[in-house]
Amino acid sequence: MQSALLRTLAVAFLTAFCTLSGAGSATANTWGAWKWPGADTIPKDCLAADTVIIHTSPYTHSIAAANSCGSVHSEPMEVLLQEFNSSGALLQSCQVTGTNYAQCSVKHAVANGDYWNWDVFMGQPAIAEFGCSNKGFAGTACWQSSD
Amino acid sequence: MRRRSVPALAISLAWLAAVTAACGAQQAGRPAERAASHPVAAQSPPSAAPRCAAAAGPPAAVLTVATRPGQAYFQRRCYYAPAGRAFTIRFTNSLFAVAGHRPTSLTLLISPGKDPAVARAGSTPGMYTVTPARAVFEGSPVRAPGTAVLSVPALTAGAYDLQILQLPGTSIATLIVAGTARIGQP
Numbered sequence: 001m002q003s004a005l006l007r008t009l010a011v012a013f014l015t016a017f018c019t020l021s022g023a024g025s026a027t028a029n030t031w032g033a034w035k036w037p038g039a040d041t042i043p044k045d046c047l048a049a050d051t052v053i054i055h056t057s058p059y060t061h062s063i064a065a066a067n068s069c070g071s072v073h074s075e076p077m078e079v080l081l082q083e084f085n086s087s088g089a090l091l092q093s094c095q096v097t098g099t100n101y102a103q104c105s106v107k108h109a110v111a112n113g114d115y116w117n118w119d120v121f122m123g124q125p126a127i128a129e130f131g132c133s134n135k136g137f138a139g140t141a142c143w144q145s146s147d
Numbered sequence: 148m149r150r151r152s153v154p155a156l157a158i159s160l161a162w163l164a165a166v167t168a169a170c171g172a173q174q175a176g177r178p179a180e181r182a183a184s185h186p187v188a189a190q191s192p193p194s195a196a197p198r199c200a201a202a203a204g205p206p207a208a209v210l211t212v213a214t215r216p217g218q219a220y221f222q223r224r225c226y227y228a229p230a231g232r233a234f235t236i237r238f239t240n241s242l243f244a245v246a247g248h249r250p251t252s253l254t255l256l257i258s259p260g261k262d263p264a265v266a267r268a269g270s271t272p273g274m275y276t277v278t279p280a281r282a283v284f285e286g287s288p289v290r291a292p293g294t295a296v297l298s299v300p301a302l303t304a305g306a307y308d309l310q311i312l313q314l315p316g317t318s319i320a321t322l323i324v325a326g327t328a329r330i331g332q333p
Binding site: 057067080082084085087088089090091092093106124126127128130131132133134135136142 | 184189215217218219220242243244245249251252264268271272273274276277278279280285312314315316317
């Protein structure tokens, strides 16, 4: 019970830190916190938070995510980050599975017209997933917190 | 007094470092993407699948579905399958990452167009959620280069979204289920 509380606090901390530090609009390109939909064995009170950031030198995209129910329900969490060129060729991707926390990065894989996609999966096979792509949304991204 | 163990302290510091790294990144992202931090309000339908015309004739009971060579898209925007009877999909994955020629592993999803497994998340551009439980069919993962023969149970007539679990933001096609299978097809 105590560990579950600590994990929930850790997720809340990740979200709050990104917000209160001013990282939202200036440094973290996308971030969010979600409740899982309660599918399968995942209760609705499970909370996940993630952030996706971009460095310019060297050009790097990184994703980090944490969830509050990884250990309690033995559901792995996976992060996936992809970089595509304008014609849809997959330049680079990274994919990492964790329990309460996972992160990965791709580097040196962008040029004009490229776009990215990131996803966070819960469960293997996936029970729930959320993510974002800026394909078709030039000048926009996925800065969001919900539920 | 209870003392925090060294491993616990190390984990805590690692967590703090990871969060700091994640949130305290450089300020100089691509201008367009930094501007994206302000979501644009726009109402969008849950499905982004293309609209397709009705089948020209009885659909085949064996569909060939493939990714475009080297690209994260389906080869076609519209696919057709018979209603009310099981059919087969031969799904070919040829998608490799350019860097290191690393193969991908892709999973085909079929879900009702009115209640898609992959749905836009509210009004936030580019954001989506995936609920595999909504899919009426989920194939086994296919590693590139590879082809899997997938047996799809009978579906009622209608429009379905054809998507890939690992490419939800890029790959979408429409599967029209209608009519009966072409005679002579398995």
